[in-house]
Amino acid sequence: MTTDHPPRVHHITGAPPEFWYRDLASCLQATFGSVLLRAGHDPLEVLGTAWQFLYRPGEVRSEEFYFPTRYEGDLGRGIAPHHPLTSAWRTPDDPADPLAGLRAALDADRLVIAAVDNHHLPFRPAYRDVHAAHLVTVFGLDEHRGLVHVADATPPAFRGAVPLEAFLAAWDSANPSDVQDAFFSDSRIGRRWLDVRVGGPYPDTTPARLAAVLRADAELFTTGKADGPDGAAGLAGLARFTEELVDRSRAGDPAAIRDLYPFGWGMQAQASLHGELLRRLGAAWRLPVLAGAGRAVEAVAHAWTGVRMTGAHGRDDPAAAAGGLARHTAVLRRRYAEAVEAVHEALDALPVPA
Missing domain, CATH: 3.90.70.10 (Cysteine proteinases)
Structure with missing residues (x-):
């Protein structure tokens, strides 16, 4: 240098x-x-x-x-x-x-x-x-x-x-x-x-503010907007992603699970933090339904562990891992659906944004 x-x-x-x-x-x-x-x-x-x-x-x-x-x-x-x-x-x-x-x-x-x-x-x-x-x-x-x-x-x-x-x-x-x-x-x-x-200013996390962002995120889960023809987003995108993951693994395609571990970590981390925040705010605001939604989102994070670990151990033999991936991704999809429903229920307890 x-x-x-x-x-x-x-x-x-x-x-x-x-x-x-x-x-x-x-x-x-x-x-x-x-x-x-x-x-x-x-x-x-x-x-x-x-x-x-x-x-x-x-x-x-x-x-x-x-x-x-x-x-x-x-x-x-x-x-x-x-x-x-x-x-x-x-x-x-x-x-x-x-x-x-x-x-x-x-x-x-x-x-x-x-x-x-x-x-x-x-x-x-x-x-x-x-x-x-x-x-x-x-x-x-x-x-x-x-x-x-x-x-x-x-x-x-x-x-x-x-x-x-x-x-x-x-x-x-x-x-x-x-x-x-x-x-x-x-x-x-x-x-x-x-x-x-x-940047700034940073908005205070109020019940009305949280309701607004939860509604925005819930809409993305519903519409599945991926900003591109090849992307997969929302609950529909999750279904597509997991179905293709299992099908390609059964076909012995090593590329199918090559990216699963690094990709899944981002999704797992975000769900974990979101769930923790909702639990904390639910306790602070004395809204059990919001705390319950937080626990449901955290269950999504933990469901990612089975998917990621199964994929990690199946890199050398994707076909052998396909059965485990099918079981764990089925759990993952249920946890996402349950968490999205729980968030919608929590929204009913939050004020409607002005």
């Missing part, structure tokens, strides 16, 4: 970023959660408001942080469509000075979410063992001492300095195919980072 930029320290002001983590969430929600906390927002209220089913064939990437979105390239808006949260993928403008964008963001007092390969990071259990695409939050850069300050809420949680050389290796990794992690390897990192903007 050659640059005329004089080495110096670039660091966000104040304390290092706080950790935010949930068991069924991925590094995508965890890193955005840290950004939201620093901006003074409750990550659960922001990331847990929306709930959807959306599948885009051919788009899924073997990365822990893959998430389907109706807003091209904008993961922030995709995971929080009801709040002013946006993001854009960036790569260095000048290959000779790849850190320029990170410097600029940190100097502007913005956290950086960087894509990395766990294989090169000393604090990850996969260090020098397994290649896997992951996200970490960068909050400082000390080029004089050759250090990058990163935070990672994904267990084992870490917040501190790593050698710049290790960070650059992780950030520029080819992330080659690795039999030890067939789900998140074979996806080049390419010095990518997310430029996140937390």
